[in-house]
Each structure stands twice: as C-alpha cells, then as structure tokens.
Amino acid sequence: MRNLILLLILISVTACSNNSKEMVNAMEGYWNIETVTLPDGSEREFPFSNHMDHFEIEGYNGVKNRVSPTYDGGFINYGSPVSFTWEVVDQDVVLTFKDGDSRYQQTLKKCNGSTLILLHDNGTEYIYKAHENAQE
Numbered sequence: 860m861r862n863l864i865l866l867l868i869l870i871s872v873t874a875c876s877n878n879s880k881e882m883v884n885a886m887e888g889y890w891n892i893e894t895v896t897l898p899d900g901s902e903r904e905f906p907f908s909n910h911m912d913h914f915e916i917e918g919y920n921g922v923k924n925r926v927s928p929t930y931d932g933g934f935i936n937y938g939s940p941v942s943f944t945w946e947v948v949d950q951d952v953v954l955t956f957k958d959g960d961s962r963y964q965q966t967l968k969k970c971n972g973s974t975l976i977l978l979h980d981n982g983t984e985y986i987y988k989a990h991e992n993a994q995e
Contacts, residue, residue, distance in 0.1 A: 879952045883945055885970045886914045889926070889934070889990035898982030910937075911990055920944055923956070 891911045895903045913924045913934065923941045926934040943956040945967070952967035954977070968976040968984075975987035 879947050882952060882967055882970045883916055883921075885972045886921075886967070886975060887916045889913050890975050890987035891990055892985055893988045894986040896984040896986075912987070919946065921954070 889911050890913075891908055892905050894905070897903070909927050911926055911928075913926045915922045915924075921943050923943065924936050925938045926936055928934055939958070941956050941958045943954045945952055945954045947953075954965045954967060956963050956965065964980040965977040965985075966980075968978050970976070973989050975985075975989070977985045977987070979985070
C-alpha cells in the first residue's frame, strides 16, 4: 500500500512538472498585450499596439524582449532584454525577472499558444494574445 501511495505521488509530481514545462515552452514567441487589470480592479485595454513582448525559452531560463514589427515583416528590439528563470512553487509556475538591479516575479496563470496570462507580484494581471503574423 505504501509503495502505491509513493507511486501516485511520483506520477502526480511528474505530471505537474510536464504540464508546467509545456506551458512555459508555449510562451516562446511574440505576444501582444490585450488587457491589463490593475490591483484596484480597473482595466486598460490595448485594441492595437505596435509593441509586443517576445519570449525566448531555453530550459529553465528565458529572455523577454520588447519588439516592434517592421514593414518588411521583421522585428526590431527596443529597450534592454530582460532575463528570467522559472520554477514551480506550490504548483504555480513562477517567473523571476532580473532587470538591471531590480527583480520581480510573475506567476504564469495560463499559456496555451493563443492566450498568455501573467500575474505580477504587485497584483497586476497581463493578458496577452499571440501575435498572428510573426515571421521567425
């Protein structure tokens, strides 16, 4: 009986880990901010923005770049890239960003390839929509 319980726990941890990796890997690519919900509940919508975030993931590390599309279908970076690491904490995927001397965390609430939801540690929620015409 004890071995069965240990086996079930191991399967559960492995399944959560695989699902977390799939969500993080689905972040890779170009994302437009659709809505920002502030901690006070107020919302700001972005029906069209010429700026987006581009995430690159390699293992447990990543980089977020702010980019703008160009007329030839490419992208240009603006600002400095922000590196991050990710880990599973209490069954949540937590991204820890390091931007110069500052650090902040965001919890990955959802990422399925078309929608990305990040919750900043200050309570601000960012809802992204995948950029449809990206040429990588």
